[in-house]
Amino acid sequence: xxxxxxxxxxxxxxxxxxxxxxxxxxxxxxxxNGGAFDAFGRAVDLFAESIEVALLSLxxxxxMGFFIGLGVWRLGWRFAGFVxxxxxxxxxxGFWPQTVSTLALTLSATLISLMIGIPxxxxxxxxxxxxTLVRPVLDxxxxxxxxxxxxxAAMFFGLGRVPGILATVVFAxxxxxxxxxxxxxxxxxxxxxxxxxxxxxxxxxxxxxxLPIALPAIMAGVNQTIMMALSMVIIAxxxxxxxxxxxxxxxxxxxxxxxxxxSGLAVVLLAIILDRLTESFGRGQAARQG
Amino acid sequence: xxxxxxxxxxxxxxxxxxxxxxxxxxxAGESKETVFAKTGQVVGVNNVSFSVDEGExxxxxxxxxxxxxxxxxxxxxxxxxxxGRILLDGQDITRLSQPELVALRxxxxxMVFQSFALxxxxxxxxxxAFGLEIAGVGRKERETRxxxxxxxxxxxxxxxxxxxxxxxxxxxxxxxxxxxxxxxSLMLMDEAFSALDPLKxxxxxxxxxxxxxxxxxxxxxxxxxxxxxLRIGTRIAIMEGGRLVQVGTPQEIIENPADDYVREFFKSxxxxxxxxxxxxxxPSAAGLVVNGYPANHAELDKxxxxxxxxxxxxxxxxxxxxxxxxxxCVPSERCVPVSPVAPASCLPDVLQRLLGQSExxxxxxxxxxxxxxxxxxxxxxxxxxxxxxxxx
Ligand SMILES: Nc1ncnc2c1ncn2[C@@H]1O[C@H](COP(=O)(O)OP(=O)(O)OP(=O)(O)O)[C@@H](O)[C@H]1O
Ligand SMILES: [Mg+2]
Numbered sequence: 001x002x003x004x005x006x007x008x009x010x011x012x013x014x015x016x017x018x019x020x021x022x023x024x025x026x027x028x029x030x031x032x033n034g035g036a037f038d039a040f041g042r043a044v045d046l047f048a049e050s051i052e053v054a055l056l057s058l059x060x061x062x063x064m065g066f067f068i069g070l071g072v073w074r075l076g077w078r079f080a081g082f083v084x085x086x087x088x089x090x091x092x093x094g095f096w097p098q099t100v101s102t103l104a105l106t107l108s109a110t111l112i113s114l115m116i117g118i119p120x121x122x123x124x125x126x127x128x129x130x131x132t133l134v135r136p137v138l139d140x141x142x143x144x145x146x147x148x149x150x151x152x153a154a155m156f157f158g159l160g161r162v163p164g165i166l167a168t169v170v171f172a173x174x175x176x177x178x179x180x181x182x183x184x185x186x187x188x189x190x191x192x193x194x195x196x197x198x199x200x201x202x203x204x205x206x207x208x209x210x211l212p213i214a215l216p217a218i219m220a221g222v223n224q225t226i227m228m229a230l231s232m233v234i235i236a237x238x239x240x241x242x243x244x245x246x247x248x249x250x251x252x253x254x255x256x257x258x259x260x261x262x263s264g265l266a267v268v269l270l271a272i273i274l275d276r277l278t279e280s281f282g283r284g285q286a287a288r289q290g
Numbered sequence: 291x292x293x294x295x296x297x298x299x300x301x302x303x304x305x306x307x308x309x310x311x312x313x314x315x316x317x318a319g320e321s322k323e324t325v326f327a328k329t330g331q332v333v334g335v336n337n338v339s340f341s342v343d344e345g346e347x348x349x350x351x352x353x354x355x356x357x358x359x360x361x362x363x364x365x366x367x368x369x370x371x372x373x374g375r376i377l378l379d380g381q382d383i384t385r386l387s388q389p390e391l392v393a394l395r396x397x398x399x400x401m402v403f404q405s406f407a408l409x410x411x412x413x414x415x416x417x418x419a420f421g422l423e424i425a426g427v428g429r430k431e432r433e434t435r436x437x438x439x440x441x442x443x444x445x446x447x448x449x450x451x452x453x454x455x456x457x458x459x460x461x462x463x464x465x466x467x468x469x470x471x472x473x474x475s476l477m478l479m480d481e482a483f484s485a486l487d488p489l490k491x492x493x494x495x496x497x498x499x500x501x502x503x504x505x506x507x508x509x510x511x512x513x514x515x516x517x518x519x520l521r522i523g524t525r526i527a528i529m530e531g532g533r534l535v536q537v538g539t540p541q542e543i544i545e546n547p548a549d550d551y552v553r554e555f556f557k558s559x560x561x562x563x564x565x566x567x568x569x570x571x572x573p574s575a576a577g578l579v580v581n582g583y584p585a586n587h588a589e590l591d592k593x594x595x596x597x598x599x600x601x602x603x604x605x606x607x608x609x610x611x612x613x614x615x616x617x618x619c620v621p622s623e624r625c626v627p628v629s630p631v632a633p634a635s636c637l638p639d640v641l642q643r644l645l646g647q648s649e650x651x652x653x654x655x656x657x658x659x660x661x662x663x664x665x666x667x668x669x670x671x672x673x674x675x676x677x678x679x680x681x682x
Contacts, residue, residue: 190407193368198421198472199396208424212411 026152041157044112048161052104060087060096067273074280086269095244095266102243103270105161105233106226109168113225117173118218121180122206131181138174146171146235154239164241168232175224183217184210219282226274234267244270293380294341295476295508296365301338301374303360303532306331309372322531334360335371336532342525344475347502347509349519351555352529358512361529362480365510366399367391378476396425400469404481406461408453408468415440415449417464421472432471439467443497459490463497470501479511483518491515495522516559520544528552540564562676567640567653568633571661572668575650578660579609595650597660598625605630605660608649630654633661640664 008015030037055063064087071080090099124131149170153163187210195209211218237245244263251260304312304325312331315324322333335357342348352358363369365376367383376383378398386394400421408417415433416423418440422432440446443463453461462482469477483491499522502509513519519526520540527537528551536548544561547553577596578585580603590596590611598606607625630652631643643651650663 188405188407190403190405191409193363194401194403194407194409194420195424196368197366197395197399197401197478198424198468199392199394200424201392204424208420209409213409215411 026155030155037156041162044157044165045160045162047112048105048108048165051108052101052161055100055104055107056097060091060100063100067277070277071273074277079276083273086273090266090269093262093266095247095263098242098244098247098263099266099270102230102233102245102267105165105168105236105241105243106230106274109165109172109229109233110222110226112165113169113172113229114176114222116169117176117221117225118180120173121177121218121221122184122211124177124181125184125210134177138177141170142174146232147238150236150239159240161241163239164233164236167239168229168236171232172225172229175228176221179217179221179224180214183214183221186217187213216282219278223275223278223282226278227271230267230271230274295344295346295379296342296510297375297377297380298341298365299339299375299377301335301361301364301376302333302372303335303357303364303369304331304333304372313373333357333532334369335364338374338529338532338534340527340534340537342508342510344508345506346524347498347511347522349511349513349523349526350529351513351516351519351526353514356529357532358514358529359480360532362401362478362510362512366395366401366478396421396472398474399476399478400472400474402462402465402469402477402479402482404484406453406458406465406485408461408464410453412453413449414445414451414453414456414464417453418449418467418471420468425472436467436471439471440464442501443467457490459486459493462486462494466494466498466501474507476508476510479509481512481514484513484515491518492521498522516555520559520561520564528555541566541569545569562637562673565637565672565676566633567631567635567651567664568661570637570640570664570669570672571653572665572671573662575665575668576608576652576663577611595663597652597663599660603660604658605652605654608652608663628652630658630660631664632656637669640669644669 007017064084067087068080068083071083090096120134124134146167149167150163153167157163157166191209191213192205195205200208233241233243234245234248237243237249244267247259247263248267251257251263302313302316304316306312306329308329308331311329312325312333315328316333316336320328322336325331325333338357338361350358350361360369364371365378365383367386371384374384378394383391383394409420412420415436418436419427419432422435427435437446437449440449443466445460445463445467448456448460453464456464462485465482469479483494486494495518498509511519511522523540525537525539526543528535528543528548530551536543536552538546541564543552544556544564547556575593575595577590577593579596579598581599581601584590584596594611596609596611598609600606607627609625613624626649628647628649628651631640631654633653633655640651644664644666650665652663653661655661
């Protein structure tokens with residue numbers, strides 16, 4: 001207490017040492033739960049690494065073919081042509097391996113985010129109290145500058161893929177939670193009543209009425225989660241997550257505008273492809289629900 | 291204990307966080323408005339008791355906010371009552387546990403909604419089979435059963451379509467099929483046809499009446515459209531501000547509206563269309579000759595016609611006053627045989643008969659027993675009485 005008073009008197013413009021408390025808290029966690037963090041980190045690393053290794057082991061034409069096929073199916077030949085051109089450009093500028101790494105990072109971060117975000121969103125939609133608790137947390141997670149997560153993440157998990165993915169997850173979870181919960185709460189009252197009136201249990205109501213009707217909103221959440229994950233995995237190269245972010249980062253460090261443009265273009269093209277494709281899934285649903 | 295498919299006893303529903311405060315005032319006889327002013331609690335249903343017989347179409351009417359939707363939702367417990375009992379086939383459903391309730395809803399009741407409430411992600415057939423799917427019926431069987439009902443309403447060709455590809459009337463037919471496919475003994479319909487235009491609405495009413503023919507299914511139908519209520523209702527109940535004001539057959543309510551609120555409903559409706567032959571009988575229009583002997587000699591002179599009936603009151607025919615000899619016995623051969631109308635014949639039929647003959651029109655029940663005669667004068671006086679009542 002006297003410590004606090006002393007500080008208040010000596011430094012009246014910064015007498016609340018919140019930053020220091022956070023530091024102490026982080027160190028406390030590290031000192032006492034280091035083992036748990038290590039185990040958790042290894043699990044995440046294994047998950048992400050298997051995805052990355054798997055994607056990298058595939059021949060480029062297979063991955064390209066997959067996306068072009070998706071493009072034809074969801075959006076038609078014109079978009080498929082765009083995908084082909086985009087991949088040719090990335091391949092030609094020599095960024096293919098990094099792009100696949102970034103894709104893998106985005107994929108693992110998105111999957112983890114959805115595994116957390118969708119159930120949380122469902123819980124929020126069904127429980128008012130949980131909702132009032134979770135909402136400010138989401139606001140905090142989304143508005144806190146993204147870099148700030150990188151530091152504690154690196155302290156807990158060292159440098160590399162894991163802190164990058166986990167910082168990304170923190171950043172990308174909120175839209176999944178929000179849109180899942182919004183979608184479920186927007187289900188027409190009479191549709192929910194119809195579920196009840198025909199004898200749905202609460203699980204049946206969720207899986208046969210609420211989730212299917214909320215699917216367009218959930219897909220919009222998935223789309224946003226992917227986009228946020230992609231933007232964050234680039235930033236996460238600062239803690240050594242790898243992928244295209246590395247090239248962007250070194251272009252900044254070396255003031256190499258050319259390298260920055262090429263790697264940045266690869267990011268943009270990947271973003272457009274992922275955005276249009278995931279958006280098309282939500283739209284197909286929404287049209288049916290017209 | 292009262293019997294019936296549904297028996298509702300002293301049912302209350304209060305919306306708000308202090309229902310007990312509201313209950314105390316309600317039980318002391320305060321109105322919905324007073325309760326809201328004093329406690330801020332909204333009264334949905336206020337001390338309602340009635341019973342619905344098996345197989346009838348019971349129509350619940352009332353202005354917006356009178357508590358119709360609340361009442362229908364209490365019956366399948368989409369809402370829990372604040373107080374009172376609801377007996378379904380003698381079982382008090384207000385005491386059921388959640389699993390018992392789920393079982394009851396799957397087995398005994400279904401519902402049709404105003405906004406159709408179809409599932410957009412399911413095809414017409416999957417929507418129709420929804421109730422059966424929830425109840426755990428296998429795909430093959432439930433689709434066969436749903437398909438059969440779709441055929442009955444002429445929707446079989448649309449089975450694989452998505453609901454949004456159908457018109458409103460067709461969508462509600464899907465809603466009706468979904469409710470019928472589970473073969474419920476009780477079907478609840480909350481303003482099921484209100485969202486449809488008048489033509490489609492009449493069509494749906496016909497479909498409903500058609501499907502109901504020969505069935506013992508009970509239908510509880512909420513409506514704010516009196517024409518609809520009169521058309522399909524076996525009995526009609528009228529609600530105002532959470533209370534039940536009157537319950538009765540359409541004729542009973544038209545003939546004796548309980549109060550101004552009920553009368554108000556009939557203002558916009560030409561109730562004369564719902565008059566039946568038995569409402570038009572003029573008891574003083576014809577004298578009576580039973581088994582050849584005038585029932586009342588003094589009365590006979592006042593009438594220009596006499597109805598001749600047998601000893602057991604079967605109608606033999608009519609006789610002009612002039613033909614009657616004052617000394618007594620009337621030989622039955624001299625009566626003019628006039629075929630009677632049934633008591634439930636509607637006004638247009640009665641008018642048509644009246645116009646085609648010079649004699650008054652006798653009314654006889656199913657066994658041929660004489661009930662009275664209708665004359666042009668009696669019809670006119672009934673009609674003008676109805677006009678006056680509507681203008682009231
Ligand atoms: N969930 C609720 N919470 C609070 N008040 C409610 C709720 N549901 C209904 N009410 C109130 O209860 C009263 C009866 O409403 P209800 O919906 O049963 O009327 P209604 O006769 O079906 O009307 P409408 O013809 O408009 O459908 C109204 O005053 C309404 O505002
Ligand atoms: Mg209503």
